[in-house]
């Protein structure tokens with residue numbers, strides 16, 4: 005059986021869920037959805053005496069696929085393919101400005117060839133979408 009309570013004690017029960025809902029909406033709007041996109045894929049290039057070929061795809065989700073790349077010492081060729089729509093992307097190995105694939109627009113493919121830096125872990129980025137989290141890791145294995 006329902007008991008009648010004064011309005012003043014019932015009102016907060018109605019207001020709290022509405023305020024919580026508004027706060028949740030505000031949270032969604034202040035955090036860019038693209039920053040929560042996952043980083044997918046990793047690859048290890050087979051040891052070779054020639055050029056190690058790495059093909060990286062990118063699209064409108066501001067990610068590199070694969071985003072984790074492992075190579076051996078020697079020559080590396082990075083090929084960046086824009087397989088989606090939207091903004092162009094580039095590929096740049098931080099601190100190695102010559103190791104750079106220029107901007108590719110939707111449907112385009114471009115490459116760069118360079119000698120892998122000393123064994124270690126390096127970060128690469130899309131220079132115009134670092135804030136959206138378009139980054140990855142290049143690991144150079146010991147010889």
Ligand SMILES: [Cu+2]
Pocket residue numbers: 066092093094130131132133138
């Ligand atoms: Cu980009």
